[in-house]
Amino acid sequence: MKDIFFAILGLLCFTVSAQTKVGGIVVDELGEPVSFANVFFKNSTEGTITNDDGRFYLESETDYTTLIVSFIGYTEYELELTSKVMYDLTITLGEAAEQLNEVVLIAGKQSKKNNPAIDILRKIWAKKRQNGVRQFNQYAFDKYEKVEFDLNTIDSALIKSKIFKGLEFVFQDLDTSRITGKTYLPIFLNETFSKVYGDNKLKEEKEDVLGNKNSGFENNQAIIAFVKDLYQEYDVYDNYLKFFDKSFTSPLSRTGIDTYNYALRDSAFIDNKWCYNIVYYPRRKNELTFKGDFWVNDSTYAIKNINLQVTKSANINWVKEIYIEQDFEVLNDSVFLLKRDYMLSDFSFNKKEESRGLYGKRTTVYDNYEFNVVRPREVYKKDRNPLDVNQIIKDDEFWEKNRLESLNKDEKGIYTLLDTLKTVPKFKSYYNIVSILGSGYVEVDKWNLDLGSVYDFFGYNSAEGPRVRIGARTYFGQNDPWRIEGYTAYGFTDHKFKHGLAGKFLVDRNSRFIISGGNRRDIEQLGVSLTATNDVLGRSIASSSLLTVGANNRLTNINLSALNFEIEPLNNFKVSMGGTFRTLSSALPNDFSLDYVDAESPTGVSSEIRQFDFNALLLYTPGKKTIGYGVERRDVNDTYSTLLLNFTKGTKGVLGSDFDYSKLQFSYSQPWQLGGFGRLMSTVELGKTFGEVPLGLLSVVPGNQTFFSNYGSFPNLDFYEFVTDTYASVHLQHNFNGRFFSRIPFLRKMNLREIVAIRGVWGDLSDANKALSAPATINTPLRAPSEKIYYEYSFGIGNIFKVFRLDFNFRGNYLDNPDARPFGVTGTFGFVF
Incomplete structure (x- = not known):
């Protein structure tokens, strides 16, 4: 938005009907602007104060003939208004020889003691x-x-x-x-x-x-x-x-x-x-x-x-x-x-x-x-x-x-x-450009389609090389009761087409009963979040990043099919149930292995995982505000908390599924507005996998080998550096909004903002799961941060040229891991107030 x-x-x-309008600038005898000078119409309660640059504008529905300008240490200035509208005035205040008792002059530092205004404020x-x-x-x-x-x-x-x-x-x-x-x-x-x-x-x-x-x-x-x-x-x-x-x-x-x-x-x-x-x-x-x-x-x-x-x-x-x-x-x-x-x-x-x-x-x-x-x-x-x-x-x-x-x-x-x-073609063209830049989609009204997203058109990864993607979605209106979306992509190194197709149908508006499903066959960087969703068309930036730290070659071929039912029995409380079937295999077997021990395989080892899962999810977002009533709605605010409880049950034998297991996950995210001290974002995640599963089904501590700052990941961890079946994670990030930089004279005018963050994770991995994925350890060591909590901390500078943010990330421990990165720099770009 x-x-x-x-x-x-x-x-x-x-x-806007008005009788008197005046505007201009107040300066001293040296031509320097006078900030916070009092400007008001004579014999009235209508007035204003000049801004930091000494400028003012004052308007009234009453017909006034005199303007008064006053400032402590200066002689009061009285200006005759010869016209009802007088702009671009330059009012010069002369230094006062003595203080006039009958004039109340206000400016400069005001005392906190014996100040009648403070006494009134206390009342x-x-x-x-x-x-x-x-x-x-x-x-x-x-x-x-x-x-x-x-x-x-x-x-x-x-x-x-x-x-x-x-x-x-x-x-x-x-x-x-x-x-x-x-x-x-x-x-x-x-x-x-x-x-x-x-x-x-x-x-x-x-x-x-x-x-x-x-x-x-x-x-x-x-x-x-x-x-x-x-x-x-x-x-x-x-x-x-x-x-x-x-x-x-x-x-x-x-x-x-x-x-x-x-x-x-x-x-x-x-x-x-x-x-x-x-x-x-x-x-x-x-x-x-x-x-x-x-x-x-x-x-x-x-x-x-x-x-x-x-x-x-x-x-x-x-x-x-x-x-x-x-x-x-x-x-x-x-x-x-x-x-x-x-x-x-x-x-x-x-x-x-x-x-x-x-x-x-x-x-x-x-x-x-x-x-x-x-x-x-x-x-x-x-x-x-x-x-x-x-x-x-x-x-x-x-x-x-x-x-x-x-x-x-x-x-x-x-x-x-x-x-x-709106009937003028040129205005329609401008409106369409704005719409494309804002939504990422090109509207084709006669087909009731949107083409896009334009921001996903080009990407790059080690398996596909340069990649292009073209997508579309149905769009009859903003409150469509159903929507179908799909894409096709092509990699110029592997010479393969990929695709995704998904649909959502709003069955009942009052209960928000929605049926959704689809299929995606693509190459993906898994393990970029602990609490993953089953979004069929979802794709992480790590899968298409042009520049990476180290070898970003731990990519996965994924063929995912999903069917899901969700309902909102209470406002901002969603219950979701469904099933997924997926096959997983390494996209670069020579660099990254998902092999596991399989007694039923002629070689004793399998390289592909076939898995059917039943999923049940509870999502509570108190304070969330939305707009619209179609199958897809827009969020109005971002100040709400999010509580998620997810249960996954893998069933061996269903559709040829390979493993029996259960996974329970919980996450809680909360933004905190701390008054003049800025905004704190906090997230806690907990998870446990019951049963024996291979690497492709374990919980990977989310690393980040891109140069983009990504809340929720660990920027000094490589992908798959830590793998767990039990984990607890905490992320804290605080933006002080320039509270300290504003007090440093040579930084004050740059309006920079300071951001600090600390993140940590503890995890464990059972011996049985290590043994099951032993064939994968040839190029993917299986480690969990079980000896001590792995942690990182960051110092960031935001609002650089109003659009850039740089984070300087430090690794706290586990520095003896192979190719461990003790320090890294990430950044992000965006328009923020």
């Missing part, structure tokens, strides 16, 4: 409460959400560029953002109306989407899922606010006084309630922080209004601006309700003022609250087929009644504009 977003951003590389903590709906046994409210994406920084050069030749009509109606002052062109708009029900006693909440209206990219679920992941819910009273996989310190956090400067700027009546205005801005650069101000009630110490703007120096990629506004309705001393939430993100490849990009804007309005109405528990039953868009697309009459905030003139025109745009 992120790939589609960045594809749009690269390819692209209405009027906010003392009376800190959850959202007001938590004060009632039951609650319900209406929720209206509007999400819009716009191409911004429109100028004559862009309008006249070749990319928009023939599309000039889209630029006829342009206006400026009330936050940044930039012109913009809408390219996507989505509206959703929901009814939210909650029961605090049952600890249940349910959101029923009653209406949806979409334009621009129609009902593209990849876009919708990305938007939902992009704009997660948040509570400004939390210590940390999560945006774009990053945790920002909230200005209302208990750790805020160590992160922000606070100052009391003003006090005034707002909706007949006396409120204080507190300004805040970061103490240090390059941290995940905001700047802005909030109004707080003088008796309840509940927030009435708050705005948050991410500082330009914050260590976050592809996002130039984030601006948030929230308005609360304070009912009484114990109840405050969120009324309106607005968030604007300015996505761009760099943070220069003139750079073009995309606005992502979300507006959420809450209304019609009701409390203490008891509803049956069944009301809160989660829908396992969320967002059946076709059933909730509503007509204009519905939206006239249920829009909690009216569309302005230009928002109303977006639907017409975009519907017209």
